[in-house]
Amino acid sequence: MVNVLVLGGHGKIAQIISKILAQKGHQITSVIRDPSQSSMVESLQRNVAPLVSSLEESTPSSIRKEMENINWVVWSAGAGGKGGPQRTKAVDEIAAKKYIDAAVETPSVDTFLMVSASVARRVSASWWDESGVETYKGGWDTIGAYCEAKTAADEYLYEVGRKWGIRDICLRPGRLSDDPATGLVSLGRCKATGEVARGDVADVAVRLLESDVVGGLWIDMIGGDKKVEEEVSRVVRDKVTAKE
Numbered sequence: 001m002v003n004v005l006v007l008g009g010h011g012k013i014a015q016i017i018s019k020i021l022a023q024k025g026h027q028i029t030s031v032i033r034d035p036s037q038s039s040m041v042e043s044l045q046r047n048v049a050p051l052v053s054s055l056e057e058s059t060p061s062s063i064r065k066e067m068e069n070i071n072w073v074v075w076s077a078g079a080g081g082k083g084g085p086q087r088t089k090a091v092d093e094i095a096a097k098k099y100i101d102a103a104v105e106t107p108s109v110d111t112f113l114m115v116s117a118s119v120a121r122r123v124s125a126s127w128w129d130e131s132g133v134e135t136y137k138g139g140w141d142t143i144g145a146y147c148e149a150k151t152a153a154d155e156y157l158y159e160v161g162r163k164w165g166i167r168d169i170c171l172r173p174g175r176l177s178d179d180p181a182t183g184l185v186s187l188g189r190c191k192a193t194g195e196v197a198r199g200d201v202a203d204v205a206v207r208l209l210e211s212d213v214v215g216g217l218w219i220d221m222i223g224g225d226k227k228v229e230e231e232v233s234r235v236v237r238d239k240v241t242a243k244e
Contacts, residue, residue: 002026003108004209005070007055007099008077010037012178013115016202017074019044024206031055031066031077055095056087063102072209073103075153076115078146085145092149097156104164113169113209114157115201118192118220118242120150120172125189125220126244132192135174158216158243167215169208172242173201174222186224187231188240196223207232218243 004021008014009030018028022045030041031051041050053066055077067073079091096114103109119139124132140147154170161168173196181199204221207228213236220242224231234240 002071003069004028004072004074005066006030006074006076008075009041009050010034011076011078013176013198013202013205014074014076015041015044016199017076017205018048020202020206021209022047024210029066029070055099056090058095058098060098060102063099064106067102067106067109070106070109072111072113073099073109074113074115074205074209075099081143081146088145089149092146093152096153100153100157100160104160104166109166111167111169111209112157112161113171113205114154115205116150116154116170116172117147118172118174118222119147120154121244122151123244125192125242127189128192135192154218158218161215165215167213169213169215170218170243171201171205171208172218172220174220176201182223183228184223184225185228185231186222186226187219188235189242190220190222190224192220192222194222196221200228203228204232208236211236214239216243217241 004026006014006018009032018030022028028048029051031053035052038050079088103112119136124136157168175195177195177197179197181197185200218241
């Protein structure tokens with residue numbers, strides 16, 4: 001059994017990750033902001049426990065307490081566009097960095113998985129076609145504050161991972177959908193256009209956590225035609241990264 005701290009526990013991807021991990025026998029602490037969400041979190045599985053905490057107002061000491069006896073940290077939180085650019089930076093970048101710092105300072109924590117986005121990069125990927133580049137530019141034009149905050153957090157996780165040796169995993173899906181999970185994806189250096197089901201993102205996240213994947217990999221993700229288990233095995237085996 002592994003003790004897992006899931007940040008942004010009320011989010012759709014976080015709920016599915018928590019449920020899958022709990023079904024596998026792990027103990028989940030799901031961090032939520034609104035006490036009214038507690039009953040929903042508790043209904044996911046008996047070994048999923050809600051913890052009410054504001055990521056924006058968290059302090060190093062309060063985060064260290066949340067990290068006690070935790071082995072894996074999953075960041076699936078975000079401002080969701082609420083509160084404008086200032087709150088986006090406060091949650092998606094500043095709070096994320098605080099939790100990354102706390103994770104590397106907590107002896108029991110060995111893994112930090114960041115659920116990010118494929119547009120969170122300083123320049124378009126070298127392997128994208130024209131459509132992918134336009135998708136990337138459109139993201140920065142419309143949700144630039146989000147892209148900047150996520151990019152900064154991803155870069156920070158990578159830097160900290162190299163310095164402290166924590167297993168850092170950055171999962172970077174494209175446009176998300178609420179369609180049923182397909183079990184078919186494309187991982188690693190994949191295209192930027194198209195959609196991916198949130199259920200497939202959660203499935204990949206859990207498989208990566210339970211694999212022997214090394215740290216420092218940025219794994220882009222979109223819906224595809226390869227089975228999830230095959231794609232995860234490939235990127236883990238070949239150490240495929242979308243970081244340039």
